[in-house]
Amino acid sequence: MDKLLIRGGQRLSGTVEIRGAKNAALPAFAASLLSDKPLTLRNLPDVVDVKTMQTLLEGYGVAFTERGTDALMLDAAQAGPREASYDTVRKMRATILVLGPLVARFGEARVSLPGGCAIGARPVDLHIKALEALGAEIDVAGGYIEAKAPRGLSGARIVFPFSSVGATETALLAASRAKGETEIVNAAKEPEVLDLARCLSAMGVRIEGIGSHRLLVQGAQNLSPATHEIVADRIEAGTYAVAAAITGGELELVGARLEHLAAVGEALEAAGVRLWPSDRGLMVTRPGRLTGIDIMTQAYPGFSTDLQAQFMALMSVADGTSLIRETVFENRFMHVPELVRLGADITLKGTSATVRGVASLKAAPVMATDLRASVSLVLAGLVAEGETVVSRIYHLDRGYEALDRKLKRCGADIERIPA
Numbered sequence: 065m066d067k068l069l070i071r072g073g074q075r076l077s078g079t080v081e082i083r084g085a086k087n088a089a090l091p092a093f094a095a096s097l098l099s100d101k102p103l104t105l106r107n108l109p110d111v112v113d114v115k116t117m118q119t120l121l122e123g124y125g126v127a128f129t130e131r132g133t134d135a136l137m138l139d140a141a142q143a144g145p146r147e148a149s150y151d152t153v154r155k156m157r158a159t160i161l162v163l164g165p166l167v168a169r170f171g172e173a174r175v176s177l178p179g180g181c182a183i184g185a186r187p188v189d190l191h192i193k194a195l196e197a198l199g200a201e202i203d204v205a206g207g208y209i210e211a212k213a214p215r216g217l218s219g220a221r222i223v224f225p226f227s228s229v230g231a232t233e234t235a236l237l238a239a240s241r242a243k244g245e246t247e248i249v250n251a252a253k254e255p256e257v258l259d260l261a262r263c264l265s266a267m268g269v270r271i272e273g274i275g276s277h278r279l280l281v282q283g284a285q286n287l288s289p290a291t292h293e294i295v296a297d298r299i300e301a302g303t304y305a306v307a308a309a310i311t312g313g314e315l316e317l318v319g320a321r322l323e324h325l326a327a328v329g330e331a332l333e334a335a336g337v338r339l340w341p342s343d344r345g346l347m348v349t350r351p352g353r354l355t356g357i358d359i360m361t362q363a364y365p366g367f368s369t370d371l372q373a374q375f376m377a378l379m380s381v382a383d384g385t386s387l388i389r390e391t392v393f394e395n396r397f398m399h400v401p402e403l404v405r406l407g408a409d410i411t412l413k414g415t416s417a418t419v420r421g422v423a424s425l426k427a428a429p430v431m432a433t434d435l436r437a438s439v440s441l442v443l444a445g446l447v448a449e450g451e452t453v454v455s456r457i458y459h460l461d462r463g464y465e466a467l468d469r470k471l472k473r474c475g476a477d478i479e480r481i482p483a
């Protein structure tokens with residue numbers, strides 16, 4: 065397994081290209097299954113999760129054709145509801161997203177319960193309830209979800225008890241090919257959900273309320289060929305914003321959108337980081353000292369749970385104390401013991417972490433445990449004194465394109481050590 069070796073202490077400056085969001089690319093891939101017409105996706109990130117999704121869809125008979133360096137044409141004309149290999153499905157959460165399109169188009173689907181980052185129990189009850197509301201019969205047994213709707217799905221009112229990104233995506237995907245109108249109440253409004261809605265609109269589905277908590281979807285049986293450009297990855301952007309901040313540097317994040325950082329942008333500003341839109345994206349600099357501030361993760365536009373670990377690394381070297389509350393996933397503090405190994409002063413109590421800023425971090429061997437936890441260790445390594453080795457970085461490769469190369473180009477002393 066590859067490792068990363070980081071010699072801390074370099075101030076970052078330069079330009080980073082922010083790519084399409086993996087968490088928007090994955091549902092867009094699933095959308096291709098709805099149609100027998102090709103779907104071309106642009107601005108795809110070159111990350112392992114996207115490749116895993118490609119392998120999964122190839123298993124269902126979707127044909128892929130390259131269209132330049134970062135675009136693919138997906139053609140599901142010959143697709144069918146075959147069984148996906150457990151080995152592919154267990155690798156990530158988003159594999160559940162094929163269930164809705166398969167049952168909507170073919171009247172049946174059998175998908176293994178999904179894997180993904182070990183950050184909590186992560187039930188799929190809301191996905192199942194959404195499909196049941198549209199008329200699917202669902203059976204969960206032996207680690208598989210089986211869905212049947214021999215006469216197709218029918219539009220319905222789906223009321224979510226709370227906002228779920230994945231369940232909203234399942235509802236949107238399935239409703240797009242259901243007969244009649246579907247109302248989705250308490251829909252998630254993360255930029256990746258909006259991006260899926262835009263992709264489905266380009267395919268010919270009429271969706272009202274995009275960007276709100278209430279979506280109205282007019283199902284369509286005949287979809288059109290479409291092209292869709294994946295929205296820039298706000299989590300990749302936020303991660304590099306923290307990289308600039310923690311090293312006291314200045315980065316231009318090309319393609320990034322300040323408004324998509326939402327509460328994360330506000331928290332960074334409050335901590336002493338300056339962010340402003342540039343012609344090409346977003347500028348980030350940290351002119352003075354960092355101040356510890358309190359945050360609480362929440363659904364968008366609240367503070368993203370996918371940036372909690374990175375922000376904790378930043379708070380580890382800020383002046384004063386920061387209280388970090390995780391409210392989205394119950395077990396998303398796996399980075400804490402590793403940050404402590406690097407000299408951070410963090411106390412965990414239930415779903416809250418108290419971070420007392422220290423004057424400096426010290427290098428140590430650390431272990432990546434999940435995608436965002438891993439990158440928080442790299443960020444801490446950028447300022448730790450000495451050589452930090454981060455092992456098990458396959459987690460990082462799931463969601464960050466060329467992280468080491470992008471950081472190196474901006475002045476970081478970082479090397480990938482192949483296994």
Ligand SMILES: CC(=O)N[C@H]1[C@@H](OP(=O)(O)OP(=O)(O)OC[C@H]2O[C@@H](n3ccc(=O)[nH]c3=O)[C@H](O)[C@@H]2O)O[C@H](CO)[C@@H](O)[C@@H]1O
Nearest residue numbers: 087158186187188189190191228229230231369370392393
């Ligand atoms: C591939 C992808 O896009 N992953 C993102 C997606 O995950 P994911 O779609 O899994 O996250 P959700 O928004 O669904 O999860 C929110 C909360 O709802 C709970 N829940 C969810 C579904 C369900 O059927 N029942 C249920 O109880 C979850 O356990 C969690 O506590 O959104 C999360 C929240 O922004 C991000 O951290 C993940 O990076």
Ligand SMILES: C=C(OP(=O)(O)O)C(=O)O
Nearest residue numbers: 156157158180181370435
């Ligand atoms: C948690 C993540 O991914 P997944 O939902 O696939 O585990 C993530 O992207 O941070």
